[in-house]
Amino acid sequence: MADEIERKFLVNEGWQPQHEGVRIAQGYLSSVPERTVRVRIKGDRGYLTVKGRNEGIRRLEFEYEIPCEDAEALLKLCEQPLIEKMRYLETVGGFTWEVDVFAGANAGLRVAEIELPAVDTPFEKPDWAGQEVSGDARYYNSSLIRQPYRLWKNEL
Template sequence: MGVEIERKFLVDHAMWQKLDKPPGVHYQQGYIVSDENCTVRIRVTDAHGFITLKGRTSGITRSEYEYEIPVADGLEMLKKFAKNGTEKIRYRIPLGGFTWEVDEFLSDNEGLLIAEIELKSENDKFEKPEWITRDVTDDMRYANSNLATLPYREWPENK
């Protein structure tokens, strides 16, 4: 069974801009299904396409199944089937035996920086980089599928 155990954090913009980081990868992603029980996502980069199915979250754990698909198929699925989506640049930062994935959102979510860390168990201890700020794991507004329907720019506090 595929499992995802993940924590999410906001990123300090000023510190992030000063950080020496690897090149990022541009992602387009769209959602075919997105509700509290199931999410079906298509994700495409220049070199890879993926279809991902995610189940309901319990704590910080949920079932996840991800399969590589041809980029051309992914682009066609985004165009034909995705109801909404997000766009971002993702940076992968190794630290302390884990990899932090930092998403710099574009378009309607521009200005949002989220760092995610995937764990092997809910009790894993990990080092937080100095550019990490608030834990938003339990704030569902920051879920990518929710950012696709209610973008960051449209949040009342950001208008």
């Protein structure tokens, strides 16, 4: 059993990638809040991930590497649209931040996530990390398949 403790922030306009990113395509076999079942192709590797309900910034997460061919077949069974994004890794204050630049139906959205060892772990917030959206369900990837960013970004 593994806990995922994660905080999310919007990415300010001034951010530029410092390293090469990796392409991610992901879909959901189940996107209900009680449990999400995600299929992901990250670069040339496949993953199956099961996550429990969010409890603040914490939830259960189980991730397993699967053959990429299996992931490709499972993505065809997933809810549409798929999540498409480039992920860039940034190191700040000893922590790795994952900066996701979305494409497709969610183009224009940029979100940075930091995983922490405990809910109360202090961390340095970089200048390019803007408004915190950790508790805003609209920014969950599983929500972005039902309500893509392009449909609600004008409301912000």
